[in-house]
Amino acid sequence: MRWYILHALLHKEFARHLANRGGIALALLLIVAAVLLSLFSPEEATGGTGMVGGVHHCLVECDAESPLVTHLKANIPKELAGQVHFRQLQKPESIEGMVDYQTGIGAIQLRHISAEKSPTGRRAIQVFIWHPDGEPNAMAPYEAWFWRESRRGFAALARQKGVAEVPAEPTFDPESRWLVLEAHKRFQDQVEAVRHASPGSMPVVPDLDIQWKGLGGKVLDFRAAIATGMVVFALYFACVYLLPTLNCEERERGVLLAQALSPASPAEILAAKFLFYPVLGMVLAAVIAGIYKWAVLGSLFFWLSLAAVGGGFLGIGMTVATLAKTQRAAFLGAMCYLLSVSMVLLICSTNGIPFIPYLAVEYHGPRILHAALTGDVYPSHWHHLLAAIGLAGGWLAAAGWLFRRRGWQ
């Protein structure tokens, strides 16, 4: 590897981007967006805002199938149909004594307590509302549904037990917990009064024990999410778009051949591209991240994440560059890749399909970069980082194998 040749090739790449100002304009646009993001909504001012109260999915975890659970399953409103998922209650992954779901996911846990196990000697249902830490209101839409349908479910239960006149539904306000409990107690008393039950006898409607708990993860921070998106885009733009399209343009024009016929070896030409585009992407990404949060530049996790995602995108870009014959094919290849991966991830996410998303750099990359940008790095993020590094290695190996087989000419 001769430095003067590598230097000439790197200088050429740089000069080409200076001469073709489109790439520079887009990079500047990203930087300006990062500056605006930083100026108009300083980090200290926001604890996070979210979609549907910051929680895009709600898990309802039940330890047993009961009439209440059956009623809840049968009465999910249309607007929450894709966002509420029922599953068997399992021991959740714990972080520092708190439950941790993925960012943007809250949970309602139902535990049925028998009269024998209950300290009060009466049947009870424990309800745990797991909301993002410090954001109890984030679960409001799900709670409104849950309480309303619980009330209706219990009313149906009372009717089944022969209570003819079930009291009218109260207005549940998830922000006032005591109101919920009072409403339930009142309902319970009314049912018992109608039954003419003797004092101390087992009520038809069980007691409610409600606890609101903060989840380990923070609510999805939109600012951090936008910054993450820009950082990921910077890497994607440099490695998966610019590298293949400019490479194929050189090939189409014949200048790649002219370079190949010069003393520059194929390894040196390849090394220059390997060096230039990921470094360009990483510098742009680091500038954006630094503008968003200066401190992130001192984080080892951030740089490892950047290197892993950059490496993965480089492998993808090189694969596209090797397969595409023309600049247009390279551009379309990059776009098709982006759209198809997004589609697969979306389908898997909305349908709860496991494992397949783990095979995409685009699944792990945003998670680790978002964690790095917010500073909330948990053990699960290190697992994502390892997976991203593994996938990057796989893509680079695939690109190398393809390049050896097909080359660029």
Added chain:
Amino acid sequence: MYGSFAAVDGLDLDIRRGELFGLLGPNGAGKSTTIRVLIGQRRPTAGAVTVAGHDVTRDWARIKPLFGYVPDRENHFEEFTGRRNLEFFGRLYGVPRRRAQDVLEMVELDEAADLPVRGYSLGMRKKLLLARSLLHEPPILYLDEPTANLDIHSAEVVHRILRERVKLGATIILTTHDMDEVETICDRVGIVCRGKLVALDSPLALKQQHTERMVDVIRPDGERMVFDLDTDSGRRQLAELVTAGQAASIRTREFDFHATFLKLTGQEFS
């Protein structure tokens, strides 16, 4: 081979050091493919190609600095100026920066050197290709139609440069469709047709060997006659006709290389 089509088939050619060799042939004859094999861009499916004692396939890295190449299709960085294009390739060859200016002056592009190539005419682009191929003063030059799209003066400049390079000991292989150019500058020519070598000699020798010595005569009544000067009967009949005053017009078929080429490649007009 391009699929099942053999672009060059059993070509056996020995080009001498220090000669200016013209590779001729009709379109699709295999000239450019031959040059692509020589520069290592295409691998021969059979046989061996040796340049300056090195096998092209095995010792490609050693051969590359030995030659300069002017492709048939121009390949420049359009967004760079002519000078920047040359400076970039000059750096790859490790030549001083000043060399770019020297070759620009040599091909008379120095005045347009600082304009972007996208504004160059076809001829200027071709001259820039030649300038690039001369940057490192290679002992071998492969030129694929180096004077295509050039005006008469520019073509003369290119011819002068090529003659100078040959004087300095360089070996030049060029392809062209300009038969005057072939007669003017080539020491030897090889004519390929459908991938095969059909003739190999100096332009003059080929012309003498293959040009027909025919005379076209038009009689006063408009009848047209052709006499072959290579036969006794032809010469006698022509003499009789002229003596009898029965030749209104006499025209010899020109002994040019163009006719030779058409004859050798089977493209004569009837």
